[in-house]
Amino acid sequence: MKYKKKKIYINKIIVKERIRGVQESFVKQLMRSIKVTGKYNPILINAKNELVDGLQRLIALKRLGYTSILVYEIEYNEESGVVWDKYFKILEILINLSNPKLRVLERAKYYYEQKMIYLELYPQTKSGISQSNAMNCKLGRISSRNSELPFAKYFAESKDEYSESTINELIRIWENIDDDVKNDIWDTSLVDEKTQLLHLASKSPEMQRGILDLIMSGKAENVYDAEQILIINERCYKEPTDYPDIGDKKILLGIKDFIYLPSSVR
Numbered sequence: 001m002k003y004k005k006k007k008i009y010i011n012k013i014i015v016k017e018r019i020r021g022v023q024e025s026f027v028k029q030l031m032r033s034i035k036v037t038g039k040y041n042p043i044l045i046n047a048k049n050e051l052v053d054g055l056q057r058l059i060a061l062k063r064l065g066y067t068s069i070l071v072y073e074i075e076y077n078e079e080s081g082v083v084w085d086k087y088f089k090i091l092e093i094l095i096n097l098s099n100p101k102l103r104v105l106e107r108a109k110y111y112y113e114q115k116m117i118y119l120e121l122y123p124q125t126k127s128g129i130s131q132s133n134a135m136n137c138k139l140g141r142i143s144s145r146n147s148e149l150p151f152a153k154y155f156a157e158s159k160d161e162y163s164e165s166t167i168n169e170l171i172r173i174w175e176n177i178d179d180d181v182k183n184d185i186w187d188t189s190l191v192d193e194k195t196q197l198l199h200l201a202s203k204s205p206e207m208q209r210g211i212l213d214l215i216m217s218g219k220a221e222n223v224y225d226a227e228q229i230l231i232i233n234e235r236c237y238k239e240p241t242d243y244p245d246i247g248d249k250k251i252l253l254g255i256k257d258f259i260y261l262p263s264s265v266r
Helices: 024-037 055-063 084-097 104-121 130-138 151-157 164-176 179-185 194-201 205-216 223-237
Strands: 002-009 043-045 051-053 068-075
Touching (some): 051 055, 194 223, 205 223
Antiparallel strands (some): 002 068, 043 051
């Protein structure tokens, strides 16, 4: 792939829906750096002036009042047969996954998005189908390596820095945490806690919301503490339906269990 460096009016750059949104703290950091040095890495666009990589830089430059900026334009042939929209999305994902400062929830989102594209391009790799295709590959009926491997295994074997099990865990985090809960997680320290996010993903949407509310209010330090608080509260507020028949000696212990007094003390 060839790149062409050029200058372009900043308002000509088209920003479509991005996987990674604006990171305010990073944008402010970039603004300070650009203001002091006057230097920045050119952003990446395609031949339609659509942004491929560099959203944070673009926002920083706009806020600093730049009217024209340096960019790298990807040169490509419309008649090559490549699905360019998917290619540019994959390129955005791969560039961001190479960022060592990427937080766990962000990485989970990128792997999930990449998996969706992979399954669209290779639907035969879905669970249950990939095993039969693996046999077809061995028999020479399917030649593509992608046709044989499920997403996580394929990328783990492609010298990805994460193992197959870790990739699957990250995808599970993104798939199983409720969307509204995920939106609020971005502003908490939980966003970079993989073990806690995995535990949260195993809970119901209602439990996830309750756990996060406790953490955000400062009433719990982590997912595990918040879960225990919710469990205890649920027991405390649950109305008992039947009391054991022990005459007038009924003692409610405060949760939901009863104690039978021995006959010697009745």
